[in-house]
Amino acid sequence: MIRIYEMNKYLKENLIENRYNHTVGVVNTAIELAEIHGENKFKAEIAALSHDIAKNMKVTDLKKLIDEEGISLTIDEEKNMELWHAIVAPILGKKVFKIEDDEILSAMRWHTTGKENMSRLDKIIYLADLIEPSRKFNGIDELRKVAKEDLDLAMVKALTHTIKYLLDRNLAIDGNTFKARNYLLYNNVKL
Numbered sequence: 001m002i003r004i005y006e007m008n009k010y011l012k013e014n015l016i017e018n019r020y021n022h023t024v025g026v027v028n029t030a031i032e033l034a035e036i037h038g039e040n041k042f043k044a045e046i047a048a049l050s051h052d053i054a055k056n057m058k059v060t061d062l063k064k065l066i067d068e069e070g071i072s073l074t075i076d077e078e079k080n081m082e083l084w085h086a087i088v089a090p091i092l093g094k095k096v097f098k099i100e101d102d103e104i105l106s107a108m109r110w111h112t113t114g115k116e117n118m119s120r121l122d123k124i125i126y127l128a129d130l131i132e133p134s135r136k137f138n139g140i141d142e143l144r145k146v147a148k149e150d151l152d153l154a155m156v157k158a159l160t161h162t163i164k165y166l167l168d169r170n171l172a173i174d175g176n177t178f179k180a181r182n183y184l185l186y187n188n189v190k191l
């Protein structure tokens with residue numbers, strides 16, 4: 001893995017200012033959640049720092065990388081270009097940042113949609129992305145509180161928020177978002 005200093009340099013050069021500032025917010029929030037929930041803080045920091053590495057790339061470049069890797073997309077992934085930066089994140093994570101840790105690469109990959117049976121690190125990055133200090137939406141203060149108390153309950157609330165957000169805008173919803181939420185409801189969550 002390259003040094004954190006070098007990662008920051010790459011991100012400052014490749015992300016627009018607001019996106020870089022968002023990334024710093026996600027790093028701080030993810031470290032705080034990792035501390036509270038007994039997750040590896042270093043993995044949380046690297047995953048958070050890298051999660052939007054591909055966010056400001058041109059869609060044609062994102063698609064090119066996806067095709068070069070021979071990744072087959074689901075219909076939802078093919079149709080919703082907003083999801084591509086998360087698909088490319090672990091590719092660049094490996095290529096540019098030389099990240100080899102599968103838990104970090106998974107958290108980068110699933111930070112936008114979530115998926116069935118997420119790891120603790122996956123959940124921390126998904127939540128930190130949504131509740132970092134610069135985010136604003138109705139109910140965010142409650143979600144910030146729950147994220148510190150119960151990761152699974154916070155994930156259900158977060159996924160519900162995302163689904164409502166997409167419904168309100170008449171956007172298609174990726175199947176993994178539903179699977180992530182259903183899995184929690186069928187298994188561990190105490191509502």
Ligand code: DGI
Pocket residue numbers: 022052055080082083086111112113129162166171172173174175177
């Ligand atoms: O990259 P960020 O903005 O920090 O956050 P993100 O990775 O969660 O991406 C949010 C964007 O992705 C937002 O424009 C909504 C969109 N998005 C997330 N899930 C879905 C989705 N868009 C569609 N069409 N379907 C989804 O399931």
Ligand code: FE
Pocket residue numbers: 051052055085086111112
């Ligand atoms: Fe993102």
Ligand code: FE
Pocket residue numbers: 022026051052129
């Ligand atoms: Fe993000």
